[in-house]
Amino acid sequence: MQEEIISIKNEAIAQITAASEISELENIRIAYLGRNGKLTTLIKRIKEVPQNQRVQFGSTLNDAKKTVESLISSQKNSLQNSVREWFDPTIPGIKPKIGHIHLITATIDKISEVFGRIGFERMRYPEVEWDFFAFEALNMPVAHPARDEWETFFVDVPENAKYGKIVLTPHTSNGQVREMLRVKDPPIRMVNIAKCYRRQSDISHSQMFHQFEGLVVDKNISVVNLKGTLDYFAQSFFGKDRKTRLRPYHFQFTEPSFEIDISCGVCKGKGCKVCKAGWLELGGAGMVHPNVLKAGGIDPKKYSGFAFGWGVERVLMMRSGLNVPDLRVLYSPDLRFLTQF
Numbered sequence: 001m002q003e004e005i006i007s008i009k010n011e012a013i014a015q016i017t018a019a020s021e022i023s024e025l026e027n028i029r030i031a032y033l034g035r036n037g038k039l040t041t042l043i044k045r046i047k048e049v050p051q052n053q054r055v056q057f058g059s060t061l062n063d064a065k066k067t068v069e070s071l072i073s074s075q076k077n078s079l080q081n082s083v084r085e086w087f088d089p090t091i092p093g094i095k096p097k098i099g100h101i102h103l104i105t106a107t108i109d110k111i112s113e114v115f116g117r118i119g120f121e122r123m124r125y126p127e128v129e130w131d132f133f134a135f136e137a138l139n140m141p142v143a144h145p146a147r148d149e150w151e152t153f154f155v156d157v158p159e160n161a162k163y164g165k166i167v168l169t170p171h172t173s174n175g176q177v178r179e180m181l182r183v184k185d186p187p188i189r190m191v192n193i194a195k196c197y198r199r200q201s202d203i204s205h206s207q208m209f210h211q212f213e214g215l216v217v218d219k220n221i222s223v224v225n226l227k228g229t230l231d232y233f234a235q236s237f238f239g240k241d242r243k244t245r246l247r248p249y250h251f252q253f254t255e256p257s258f259e260i261d262i263s264c265g266v267c268k269g270k271g272c273k274v275c276k277a278g279w280l281e282l283g284g285a286g287m288v289h290p291n292v293l294k295a296g297g298i299d300p301k302k303y304s305g306f307a308f309g310w311g312v313e314r315v316l317m318m319r320s321g322l323n324v325p326d327l328r329v330l331y332s333p334d335l336r337f338l339t340q341f
């Protein structure tokens with residue numbers, strides 16, 4: 001008899017847990033616990049049980065009934081809850097917020113596209129770099145005073161006999177000699193866009209920033225080609241009516257060297273509050289120094305070239321007229337700033 005009770009109970013449990021409708025549960029309840037239910041009617045057979053086992057029989061039967069009852073009610077609850085979770089697919093959804101490309105990345109894409117149109121290949125040279133490519137090959141031997149301008153971070157690892165110390169590259173000019181060694185035979189037309197690092201941090205400088213470096217090497221390359229490229233960039237990137245001008249300057253890796261200015265977009269070169277004298281400073285450029293060509297394995301008697309290196313953040317600010325009180329906000333994850341663009 002005991003076994004019979006347990007097997008009826010198990011049968012009921014199996015049916016309850018398999019039930020998927022509340023009405024089904026009601027039928028199960030009637031089938032087991034109703035007036036003529038399988039468990040209810042068992043009590044009538046107590047006469048068949050020997051005297052000394054009747055107490056045990058009664059309590060097993062009661063336990064079985066309780067178990068079945070409570071399982072039915074908990075199953076009912078969970079079915080009702082899942083009914084509540086049912087959703088109406090015709091209700092309009094909540095549109096998820098979608099981000100957008102960061103200002104700096106968008107500017108880098110634009111620069112690559114503008115130079116890509118005139119055949120410059122986009123390169124990306126190391127940001128953790130040998131002293132050799134960052135300085136020495138650029139005509140700045142160890143201990144040369146010109147290096148001071150680059151406020152360099154040095155990595156604390158043993159020096160290499162040929163390439164020297166490891167630095168976080170302070171400019172993208174490190175890509176010049178690397179590109180010459182990669183291509184070997186000119187023509188070379190590359191734009192190296194990468195992160196740079198300097199020991200500087202204030203409202204107009206951040207320790208990490210971006211530069212883009214142009215390099216062209218071929219036969220008969222002259223300042224005329226440099227000027228043409230600069231004008232093309234200025235007009236494509238900033239607007240049709242913009243002009244560039246070259247001012248004499250000095251860099252170790254170019255001869256002659258220039259600072260490049262662009263005519264002010266507000267006053268068109270006449271002079272206003274934004275630019276003061278009609279021109280805004282873009283960055284450095286020049287004709288590649290023969291020693292740099294030699295370091296790249298290129299014969300300076302056969303080939304010549306020009307190079308330029310400018311700040312991505314700088315051209316971004318100049319193009320958009322963005323006037324942030326602290327440049328470092330560009331790298332902060334502050335959505336109040338970033339979602340404006």
Ligand code: DAH
Pocket residue numbers: 170171172173213214251253254283284285286287306307308309310
């Ligand atoms: N590397 C220079 C800097 O970080 C910029 C520069 C000047 C790059 C003249 C050039 C160049 O390629 O020809 O200030």
